[in-house]
Amino acid sequence: MGSGAIPVGLDYPFAVQGKSTSAFARCARALLRVATHNDLDALYQVELECFREHRFRKDHLDWILANDKALTLVEETDEGRILGALMLLFEGTACRVLSVAVVPEARRGGLGTKMMQATEDAARERGSSVVRLEVSTQNLGAVEFYRRLGYRTDGVLYGYYSWGEDAYSMTRYVAPNVDAGRTGRVRRA
Numbered sequence: 685m686g687s688g689a690i691p692v693g694l695d696y697p698f699a700v701q702g703k704s705t706s707a708f709a710r711c712a713r714a715l716l717r718v719a720t721h722n723d724l725d726a727l728y729q730v731e732l733e734c735f736r737e738h739r740f741r742k743d744h745l746d747w748i749l750a751n752d753k754a755l756t757l758v759e760e761t762d763e764g765r766i767l768g769a770l771m772l773l774f775e776g777t778a779c780r781v782l783s784v785a786v787v788p789e790a791r792r793g794g795l796g797t798k799m800m801q802a803t804e805d806a807a808r809e810r811g812s813s814v815v816r817l818e819v820s821t822q823n824l825g826a827v828e829f830y831r832r833l834g835y836r837t838d839g840v841l842y843g844y845y846s847w848g849e850d851a852y853s854m855t856r857y858v859a860p861n862v863d864a865g866r867t868g869r870v871r872r873a
Contacts (some may be wrong), residue, residue, distance in 0.1 A: 716802055719750050719756040719769065724837060726766045727756070734785040748773075748782065757802055759786075759795055770799040772806060779807035781817035800833050804858045815858060818844060818851040828852050 719727060724746055731739040740748075748754045748771050759768040767790040771782040781803060786795045807815050818841060819826045831837075835854040844851035 707752060714809075716757055716759055716798070718720045719749060719797060721746070723756075723758060723766070723849065727758070727769055728787050730766055730787060733787045738845065740783065754782075754805055757799065757806075759790075759799065768795050768799060772803060774810050774812060777811065777813050779803065779815045781813040781815065793868050796829060797833065800830075804856070807858050813857060813859070815856045817854050819854060820845070821850045821852055827852060827854075 707791075714770045722741065723834045727745050727749075728740075733743070738840075749756055751773070753774045755774070757770045757772075758766045760766050768784075770784055773780045773782055777799040781800075784796060784799055786799075803815055807813075815835075817830065817835070819830060821840065827837075829853075833856070835856045838853040838855050841851045841853055843849075
């Protein structure tokens, strides 16, 4: 691969010749782990960096971290910097994506795709058969990202957000790990 070439496997179709791959390299070394209450301040910082408005409040992040039916995963560099956060809520046989956030300097390097793959793995582990999410109808980049990953639009949720914006409801069916529900252990393929 030449110095200006784009690495194969990036999660976006708009690759531009000569684009820097440093974010991709940083993301490739990121470590996925379960977040704890010790990460609350860093998670809030990710919210501030990723969302100009309508971000989660710190007390809401605290509630998610404390909820037994929720799972928060973070992508962390070897140096301990959180590059991205993924927040999930398990409701019956559904895994609901509450938030996917990747800090600006780590975007377009496959991190979002990696986190969504982790979502589907977590859903299977917990016996979920479907992953659901809501995304603003105005966030066309995110809508296309989820479509490329196999998510389908179920419909429009008019006035879904508290500020009045509409959202698409999107779904992807995943085959649950049938052994996980019976034994609590994950079956490896």
